[in-house]
Amino acid sequence: MSAKRKANSDQAGSQNRKRAPRQDPVSCQSCRTKKLKCDRQQPCHNCQTRRNECVYAVNTFHQFTYPTPPSTTTERSSSVPVFTQPVVSEIIRPPSKGGQRSSEDNAQEITTGWLETIVMGPRMPDALPMSMKDKHIPNCANLPTPLASFLPRESEAILLFNYYTNNIDYVYHVIVPDRTLSQITTIYQNVHTNSTVNLNHLALLFSITAAAHYFRNMGSFNSSKEDEREAEKKCREFTTLVGAALTQSNYLNYPTVEGIQATIIICHCVSNLGQEPAIRAYFVHGTMISQGRQLGLHRIDSVQSKECRKRNGYDPVELELKRRLWWQLVSFDWLLGFLSGPQEGTYLIQPTHMSVNMPVNIHDDELGRQEDGYCNPETVPTKMSYAIERLKLATVCREIIDATCQEQAQGIEIEYTKIMDLDRRLNQQYKQIPEFFRLDSVTRRKYAQLYKDWPQISWQRLLLHQGYHARVCRLHRSYFIRGAQDPTYSYSHVMCLQSARRVIEIKRIMDSEIQNMPGSSLIWSVMHHVFMAAAILLMDLCFNWDDILADKRREEILDACRMLDRAQQRSSLVQEGINALMEVMQRYWRPSNEQQHPETESRSDSVSGVGVGARDEDVAVHSLESDTSVYPTNSSDFTSIDNRGLENMWSEFLDNGAPLVANPEEWAGLLADLTDATNLYE
Numbered sequence: 001m002s003a004k005r006k007a008n009s010d011q012a013g014s015q016n017r018k019r020a021p022r023q024d025p026v027s028c029q030s031c032r033t034k035k036l037k038c039d040r041q042q043p044c045h046n047c048q049t050r051r052n053e054c055v056y057a058v059n060t061f062h063q064f065t066y067p068t069p070p071s072t073t074t075e076r077s078s079s080v081p082v083f084t085q086p087v088v089s090e091i092i093r094p095p096s097k098g099g100q101r102s103s104e105d106n107a108q109e110i111t112t113g114w115l116e117t118i119v120m121g122p123r124m125p126d127a128l129p130m131s132m133k134d135k136h137i138p139n140c141a142n143l144p145t146p147l148a149s150f151l152p153r154e155s156e157a158i159l160l161f162n163y164y165t166n167n168i169d170y171v172y173h174v175i176v177p178d179r180t181l182s183q184i185t186t187i188y189q190n191v192h193t194n195s196t197v198n199l200n201h202l203a204l205l206f207s208i209t210a211a212a213h214y215f216r217n218m219g220s221f222n223s224s225k226e227d228e229r230e231a232e233k234k235c236r237e238f239t240t241l242v243g244a245a246l247t248q249s250n251y252l253n254y255p256t257v258e259g260i261q262a263t264i265i266i267c268h269c270v271s272n273l274g275q276e277p278a279i280r281a282y283f284v285h286g287t288m289i290s291q292g293r294q295l296g297l298h299r300i301d302s303v304q305s306k307e308c309r310k311r312n313g314y315d316p317v318e319l320e321l322k323r324r325l326w327w328q329l330v331s332f333d334w335l336l337g338f339l340s341g342p343q344e345g346t347y348l349i350q351p352t353h354m355s356v357n358m359p360v361n362i363h364d365d366e367l368g369r370q371e372d373g374y375c376n377p378e379t380v381p382t383k384m385s386y387a388i389e390r391l392k393l394a395t396v397c398r399e400i401i402d403a404t405c406q407e408q409a410q411g412i413e414i415e416y417t418k419i420m421d422l423d424r425r426l427n428q429q430y431k432q433i434p435e436f437f438r439l440d441s442v443t444r445r446k447y448a449q450l451y452k453d454w455p456q457i458s459w460q461r462l463l464l465h466q467g468y469h470a471r472v473c474r475l476h477r478s479y480f481i482r483g484a485q486d487p488t489y490s491y492s493h494v495m496c497l498q499s500a501r502r503v504i505e506i507k508r509i510m511d512s513e514i515q516n517m518p519g520s521s522l523i524w525s526v527m528h529h530v531f532m533a534a535a536i537l538l539m540d541l542c543f544n545w546d547d548i549l550a551d552k553r554r555e556e557i558l559d560a561c562r563m564l565d566r567a568q569q570r571s572s573l574v575q576e577g578i579n580a581l582m583e584v585m586q587r588y589w590r591p592s593n594e595q596q597h598p599e600t601e602s603r604s605d606s607v608s609g610v611g612v613g614a615r616d617e618d619v620a621v622h623s624l625e626s627d628t629s630v631y632p633t634n635s636s637d638f639t640s641i642d643n644r645g646l647e648n649m650w651s652e653f654l655d656n657g658a659p660l661v662a663n664p665e666e667w668a669g670l671l672a673d674l675t676d677a678t679n680l681y682e
Contacts, residue, residue, distance in 0.1 A: 029055050041312065053198075147245055148197045152209060154188045160212035161205075168211050170456035171463070171523075172268045173383050174261050174328055176321055176364050180204065183258070200258040203245035207262035210238035211269040215522060232572065235270050242266055243279030251282070255291035257318065260325055263288050268332070271573035285336065289329055289348050297326040298354040305355075316368045324359045328387065331394035338397035338471060340528070340674065345405045347398060358391070359384055381436050381450065386460035389433060393467055396429050400475065414478065416489060422475060423495070430468050437461040439506075459510075463526070466506045470529040473499035473536060477671055480536065484543055497540060500533035504560050511563070521567035527574050530567075531581055534560035535674060538653065554654055558647055565646040582649070584673045 027038035030052045038044050043054030151157065161184060165177045183201045190197050217231030242262050246252075251259045267283040281287060292298065299305060300322055309319075330349050337347040360375035363382050376382060400422050407414045436447045436457060444451075451458040476483075476492035476499075483493025507530050510520040520526045537557050541550060568575040 045313075147199070147202055147241065147248065148187070148191050150241055151187070151191065151202075151205070157184060157188070157205065157209065160209050160216075163216050164208045164212045166456075168215055168269060170383065170386065170460060172264060172328060173387050174264050174325060175204075175208075176317060176367065178364070179317060179321070180208075180261075198258075199245045199249035200251065200256040200262070203242045203249070203251075203262040204258040204265075206238045206241040206245060207265040210235045210242065211265055213238065214270045228570065236275070239266055239270065239275060240279060243275070243282055246282050247278070251291070252287075255294050257295070257322065257325065260288060260291055260295070260297075263291070264325070264328060271571070285329075285332065286348060289333065292326055292329055295322070297322050297329075298349075298356060300326065300355070301357045302355040316372060319372065320360065320362075320367055323356055324384070324387070326354075326356050327359050327391055330354075331387075331391045334394040334398040334401070335390075335467075337401045338474065340532070345401055345408050347401060351398070359388065361385060361388055378434050379436075381434070381454070381457055383456075385434065385437070385457075386464065389437060389464055390467070392429055392432075393464070393471070396426055397471065399425060400471075416479065416492075419475065419479065419492065423472070426468070426472060426475065433464065437464055439465055458513075462506050462510055466503055466526065466529055469499040469502045469506070470532070473503070473533065477536075480671075481539075481543070484540070493540075496536055500536040501556070503529050503533040504537075504556070504563070507563055508559075521563070521574065522571045524571075524573050524577050527564060527567045528577060530560055530563055531578060532674065534564070534650075535581075535585070535670075538650070539670070541654070557654070558650060561647040561650045568646070578646070581674055582646070584670070585653075586649075587673070588670050 026040055028040075028044050028047060030036075030047050030050075031038035031044060034046075036046050038046065042056070046052075047054035152160070158181075161181065165175075169175060169177070183198075184205055187197055187201055187205060189195075213231050214235040217227050246259055246262070249256075249259070263282050267285065267288065296305070300319065333347045333349045336343055337345060357373070360373065361378060361380065361382050361384050362370065362374065362376055366374075378385070378388070403418060403422060404414050406412075435443055436450060437460065439461065447457075473496050476495045479489040479492035480496040483489035483491065483496075507520065507526065510526070534557055537553065537560070541553050541557065544550075564578055568578045
């Protein structure tokens with residue numbers, strides 16, 4: 001009997017062993033198909049060499065609510081998908097022994113990451129190192145999706161891409177055109193062959209399409225009201241599609257380079273006002289920084305990263321692209337800290353908390369052909385020249401924030417000696433601008449052919465100079481009113497007026513001399529600088545009402561108002577910002593039946609010898625032809641702007657006396673309220 005029971009037990013054990021599930025494959029699908037030895041990296045060496053898509057089969061699935069594909073081609077641009085946040089159904093499994101690296105430190109990192117995953121994985125995917133995410137998380141971007149049905153025709157997509165690279169990319173150079181064009185071509189090849197489409201690449205294409213629609217149609221002086229409405233509609237729809245693609249790819253938990261590129265383009269180039277909160281969350285500056293950290297962009301050139309590149313090799317184009325993306329986030333963060341809004345005086349990225357080499361001054365077609373770190377001299381113009389100079393300005397802005405943030409937080413007046421030191425630092429950096437970015441007449445003649453062949457350089461130099469003058473004006477703003485009364489601070493009064501006039505003059509040059517580039521009126525940062533410059537000039541005129549040049553100064557203010565009026569008719573984003581600022585101006589305006597403060601005359605006499613020098617440096621600002629196209633407006637509490645126009649309202653300010661209360665503290669209050677009103681429009 002014991003032998004029989006043993007035989008039965010052996011037979012049952014044999015059946016159980018036969019019914020045991022097969023071990024999950026640890027090699028990628030491509031290596032399994034071709035029977036190649038897979039190193040189990042993401043991507044593996046074989047797929048990277050053959051430029052194949054590296055996909056691992058794991059037992060993790062996602063649940064999505066897919067949009068219903070449109071029935072006709074014409075409905076693709078008008079139908080916006082409804083989507084939900086993806087849900088990961090399984091906890092990430094520990095790494096297999098075959099996938100362990102030889103380094104003892106790396107093995108400890110994997111083990112530690114695995115233990116953290118057991119406790120925190122389902123609730124905090126960010127706790128995982130990217131090496132584990134790449135190996136053991138399914139490639140969410142390769143799931144079948146109907147979002148591809150919303151693609152424009154391939155020929156139209158290429159046209160929009162070319163428009164973006166020629167007319168928009170030079171402001172925020174966050175793509176390598178050849179690399180992105182290859183990704184776009186692959187998208188349409190996969191659609192034609194019914195293959196899976198990379199959702200992050202799809203998000204990048206949708207973002208480029210949204211920006212191109214926004215600037216191509218709304219920035220044209222020949223566009224009709226219907227064209228502008230259609231452009232804004234398409235821009236909003238493709239922005240929604242960017243959010244849908246990022247959501248379905250689980251981008252917040254597992255970011256990608258293409259996803260960050262897409263969010264930067266939407267955040268910096270187009271308006272996402274009116275979008276659903278779930279979509280707008282992708283384009284918040286803090287979110288983009290968080291995603292960059294998850295990708296490890298802030299430690300690209302750490303010792304560990306360099307050793308890893310030596311062992312496993314690397315793509316030099318992708319490496320430099322990551323540096324560019326990170327420093328783009330850094331420069332925007334530091335510039336934002338010295339601009340109007342609740343974020344003023346703060347920044348999120350500490351220079352001591354990152355290890356990333358500066359982006360190099362190199363042409364895109366030289367990437368991968370030169371050794372890592374090769375750089376052209378700064379005197380050689382490239383597509384990265386403006387980004388590098390912009391980063392230098394951002395660095396000075398960060399130094400200003402560090403030097404003044406404590407006083408601002410505690411409500412302490414900043415010492416004037418510190419203001420002068422920071423002014424010298426800003427002026428020193430301004431003098432180091434490359435020659436081809438300067439505005440003097442000698443430089444214009446010397447580089448006339450370059451500006452003709454490469455109009456983007458001409459546009460960039462105007463943006464760069466406007467940025468510097470706006471910061472100079474902002475630095476001295478706290479002593480602007482006092483400088484009109486006390487000769488000790490007269491330098492600040494003069495610099496504010498001089499910089500404000502140059503900001504407006506640069507905007508006039510943008511409109512009159514560069515006809516083949518997108519309208520600068522669509523860029524809120526440009527128009528915000530113009531508004532604040534006009535406000536400075538208005539305050540000074542009200543402060544010096546009886547000046548002999550009052551008529552001339554009045555005309556330059558009204559000319560700036562015409563610029564603002566045309567801009568708000570063409571862009572809903574600009575209109576929202578101007579309306580917010582005008583609400584503040586109206587609160588400080590005294591109606592015509594109120595008598596002007598008796599101290600006005602005495603103030604005028606006390607500063608008559610101070611402001612004349614700045615006024616003699618007046619730059620003539622010529623009015624542009626009025627644009628008759630009317631852009632659809634957003635709902636706003638301040639409807640009187642739409643009814644009367646900015647020029648008429650500011651004319652009332654000038655005709656009826658000072659719009660400000662005579663108390664100097666309330667002059668400072670106006671500047672503070674204008675600062676808070678913008679609320680991160682920059």
